[in-house]
Amino acid sequence: MRFILAGVLALGLGVGSPATAKGDVSSFTLENGLEVVVVEDHRAPVVVHMLWYRAGAADEAPGVSGIAHFLEHLLFKKTKNFEAGELSRVVAENGGSDNAFTSQDYTAYFQRVAADRLGLMMEMEADRVRNLVLSEDDIATERDVILEERAQRTDSEPGALFREQMNAAAFLNHPYGIPVIGWRHEMENLSREDALAFYERFYAPNNAILVVAGDVKPDEVLELAKTYYGPLAPTPDLGARERVQEPPQLAERRLRFADPRVSQPYVLRTYQAPERDSGDQAEAAALVYLAEILGGNGATSVLGRALQFDEQIAVYAGAGYRSVSLDDTSFTLIVVPAPDVALKDAEAALDREISEFLEAGIDPEQFERVKFQIRADDVYAQDDVYARAERYGSALTSGLTVEDVQAWPDALQAVTAEDVMEAARALFDERKAVTGWLVPEDGEEM
């Protein structure tokens, strides 16, 4: 009850006038709850129009894994007002491009077209928020498509199967352990009812974020959004977005995936890691540095220098961290051993380097280089209007706000070497880690 009231109050405040505007980014909320973010960039007469839903694979009900992604495919079918495929055809006829993507935390649809076609895009996108018409034929046809997609991208790729099994081991309770594409045995049974249940529950203006970026004015976007998205009724009983959470991870896990198709074995390790939280982005910012310092730019990173150049144990060593996520995420280390180096020795070298790093701390010169690089990356990113739109959409569907996105560059620049070491000490807890080996069928025993 409290939740619904708060929603109504928030809508009342946001109606019709910019709620936030910093530099060239503005945001509004329509009366029906649709959030709108406008990123101005007038260098070319082009606009990116994106609709993001706060609904991804991790919001699926148990047993219907893959339904979020399946529905993404189905949204290109017939609606009450348009024929199947008509949106994509109109976009192409207007010289634009369109696509869609599904992650654990969101599903998003976008078009890139000439700026004067924005109204048409909104008309067609708004239509499929509510008006999808699904036949059993659509289900049968498109289910074959996603099964084939799984066959090609996962089942025929030992590395993808390996990462899927790693992921399942990394999460004891949370749905991030289930693949976005879905488990095959569940995908085979996905039905029209399953698709409509997900659609009716999550596809609503008050569960979506509209991001428009490019050669547009905020007022024009607001007027168009009111015209096309405004008439959509909100879903009144939209519940909180609650997922099951992890219990304490108490035991170091190891996993060996053997497949005759593997030609290049490697070691992958993931640690449970915090994500960016709204109003509290400091630890995540420190982890971005940590990934860069340990495993960014091969030649100069801690792991790259030690394992690839000094010891020549690895042909590649890297680290990865995705800070934008609704719930706890993973920090990843990878070592691809040089020919004739055993995985065991490659892993031991990795462990040794991490230990030494925790003792020795960060080289001040490297830290300054990374800090400068991060700032430069941010400046360059401003040039890519699509990337800027994507940044707002992914953040706002992952529990962050426009303010968080705007505070992020400063949060990154505020990180100190000691912050990074503190985050590293908290992160490298073997009990929260999974170590995986990808090997050929007759490969090294763990």
Next chain:
Amino acid sequence: MRFILAGVLALGLGVGSPATAKGDVSSFTLENGLEVVVVEDHRAPVVVHMLWYRAGAADEAPGVSGIAHFLEHLLFKKTKNFEAGELSRVVAENGGSDNAFTSQDYTAYFQRVAADRLGLMMEMEADRVRNLVLSEDDIATERDVILEERAQRTDSEPGALFREQMNAAAFLNHPYGIPVIGWRHEMENLSREDALAFYERFYAPNNAILVVAGDVKPDEVLELAKTYYGPLAPTPDLGARERVQEPPQLAERRLRFADPRVSQPYVLRTYQAPERDSGDQAEAAALVYLAEILGGNGATSVLGRALQFDEQIAVYAGAGYRSVSLDDTSFTLIVVPAPDVALKDAEAALDREISEFLEAGIDPEQFERVKFQIRADDVYAQDDVYARAERYGSALTSGLTVEDVQAWPDALQAVTAEDVMEAARALFDERKAVTGWLVPEDGEEM
């Protein structure tokens, strides 16, 4: 729709007369769907009265782990017709005992009393199928009790925590990976609404099995059951019992649990294993032999003889398999190393023995001894009226029928040595295994 119709037809057939009777076991189905199994044993004027629900921890909704067990506790609170604790008090005053238990597949309530008190037991048990009255005080009080139960049985026992983390690693998708007691962070939030939702969904005469064993006649039991349980209305929309199933397990997993409280390290390995299926119990029967042959009776089993007596590597080596389970279960091997033997060496010895067993096959004399022992166990089990009742209740809540239970001793006796080897070859697939080490804080690295 088909499901409901089939149910109605079955009820029509079963009303009022024994549907099945073999030896001293009879079974009926009341009009409201309650199944009744009667096991006659007139050696003592005692009766065991058990009510089993087809609802266990694996039937819980995501995020409310522990609710099945929590509800079991709450069933001893007030009902419309009796005070809190009254059932247990009446049982005790009549010189009997009572209790309840929850597993992944069932929740069961039982009393053992003088045979002439059966009607009274039924009156009180039938009352709490539908008439539970829960206050917020009950919730708060009893939630503290289950949290304390978890603290004592799990959190303060490194071996229990270890097995919990093993279990989470053993199942990639299926709820058997979630502990029956619940994850602490979810238990802390279990509410009255959660308990009532589980109660209203699963506690129904057509989702229960009444097992009465002891000094009773089937006709008397049927009459009493009709009197006391007959008036309970069935739940009309009781859905099928569907749980998410496992994807293919493709990667061998290893896990190391370190805890300063560990005084005796050991190696545990679990393999994904089939369970008894209705009408198809042969493979499970073979696995019962396999567990006995490999790790039964210490002195004469394959692992016991090799690891404890010949090589003196272990102080204990065993194997375990629980055949009764609704979905795929686990086959377990354990080696507790002798002092000064490293876990690595203990595990290597285990692997060597399994390999040798797969090559050498079963010693015919040992096979005959085990076969005889299994038959003897079955004969002795007939003496324990409580165990006989338990056997029917657990089987009927795990997808088996009265006929399956009665066919089981013959299925066991029909097993050949070649059946066992075939089951062993299918079972020992490292991709479907988790190997765990329990070690002290500064224990051996994996």
